[in-house]
Amino acid sequence: MSLLRRDMNCKKMLKHLALVLAGAMILPAFATADIKMGVILGFTGPIESLTPDMGGSAEVAFKEASDSGLLLGGQKIVSVRADSTCIDNAAATAAAERLVTAEKVAGIMGADCSGVTTAVANNVAVPNGVPMISPSATSPALTTIADNGYFFRTAPSDARQGQVLAAITVERGITSVAVTYVNSDYGKGLSDSFGKAFQALGGTVTISVPHETGKADYSAEVASMDSAGGDAMAVFGYVNQGGPGIMQASLDSGSFDKFILADGMYGDDLLTNVEGDLTGTFGTVPGTDSKGAATYADMANAAGLKGSGPFTGESYDAAALLILAMQSAGSTDGAAIASNVMGVANAPGEKIMPGELAKGLRILANGGAVDYVGATNVELTGVGEASGSYREFEIRNKAFQTVRFR
DSSP, rough: HHHHHHHHHHHHHHHHHHHHHHHTTSSOOTTSEEEEEEEEEEETTTTTTTTHHHHHHHHHHHHHHHHHTTTTTTOEEEEEEETTTOOOHHHHHHHHIIIIIOOOOEEEEOOHHHHHHHHOOOOOOOOTTTEEEEEEEEGGGGGGOOOOOOESSSSOOOHHHOOOOOOOHHHTTTTTEEEEEESSSHHHHHHHHHHHHHHHHEEEEEEEEEEEEEEOOHHHHHHHHHHHHHHHEEEEETTBBBBBHHHHHHHHHOOOEEEEEOGGGGGGHHHHHSSSOOTTTTEEEOOOOOOHHHHHHHHHHHHHOOTTTHHHHHHHHHHHHHHHHHHHHHHHHHHHHHHHHHHHHHSSSEEEEETHHHHHHHHHHTTTOOEEOOOTTHHHHHHHHOOOOOOEEEEEEEEEEEEEOO
C-alpha cells in the first residue's frame, strides 16, 4: 500500500513539474528577452558635437536601470542608436522606421532637432504606437501636433525661450537687433517667438534673414543684416553648421561684433571654430541650478561625458521617464508606457532624483507612486512638455560662463 501511494505521489509531482515548465514557456516576452530602446539623434550634421553626450546620457539611465535588477523582474535594456541627421526628414524617418520595424524598440529617446522630431512623430512613432520623448526639440509647433498621447519632451518650448531671451536683451540695453535663423522648424519658431517678445518690450527687429546649413559663404546674408543695421546680431542656428559661418563672416567684414545666441549655438565647438573676439556674446540654454543638476553632472562626468553639456540632463531625464513609465505599466507595450509617462513625471509620489532609479523601480513594483524630478526639475504640462528654466550665459575669457538661471 505504501509503495502504491509513493508511486501516485511521484506521478503527481511529475505532473506538477510539467505544468510549471509549460507555464514558464508562455511567460511574457519581457521576462526572458532584453528590452530594446531607441536613441535617435543627429550623430552627423549641424549639432554632431552635442549628440554623443546626449546619447551617452540616455544610456547612463538605461544602464542604471539594468544594473538595478528591478526593471520588470530583472530585465536589461539594450540601446539601439539611429542617426536623425538633425535636418533630413526623410533620413530621420527611415532611421526611425528601422528602430520600430526591425529592432522592435519599446520606446524612443529622441529625436533632437524640431523638424526631424516632427517627422519621426508623425510618420513613425504615433502611427506605430511607440512612445517617444525628445530631450531637445523646442519648436512651439510641436505643442499642437496630433500625437495621440505618444509624444513628450523634457526640453521647454521656444515660445518661452524667445520671451526669456528678449527680456535679457532689453535688460542689457540693446534696443535693435538684426536676426538670422536657420531655415527649419526650430529656427523659424524661435525667431518668431523672440521677435514678438522683443517688440512687445519696445525693441526693434531691423531684419529677419533665414540661412541654410552647410554653405561655404554667408556674405550675402551678412550684407543684408549690415544694411538693415542694429545694436547686435541674433544668430538662431546650429553650432556645427551655418551659425558659426555667419558669425565669422560678420566679424571678418566688420558688420557686427556683438552676438545674441540661443540653445542651438551653445557648444565648445563654437569657441574653437570662430576666430575673433566673442567676449560679451550672450544667450540662453535650458538649464537649472538644482541639486539634481549637480548630482547628474557628477554622474555624467564619471561616465566620461560632459555633465554640463547642452541637453545632457534632458536626455537622461527622457530615458528615465521611459524606464519608470514602463515599470509603472508593468509592460513593454507602447500604449501602456505612453499612458504612464505623465503619472511618473508629476506629483503625487515619492520624489526621484538622478541616481535613484532603483528606488523608483522598487516603489513602482510595490504598487507605490513616484514623482520624477531628475536632473532638470521635470514637471510636464498638460500637453506633455517641460515647463522648463533657462541658464543665461555669456562668453568671457574664451569660455562660456553662467550669469544666472531664470
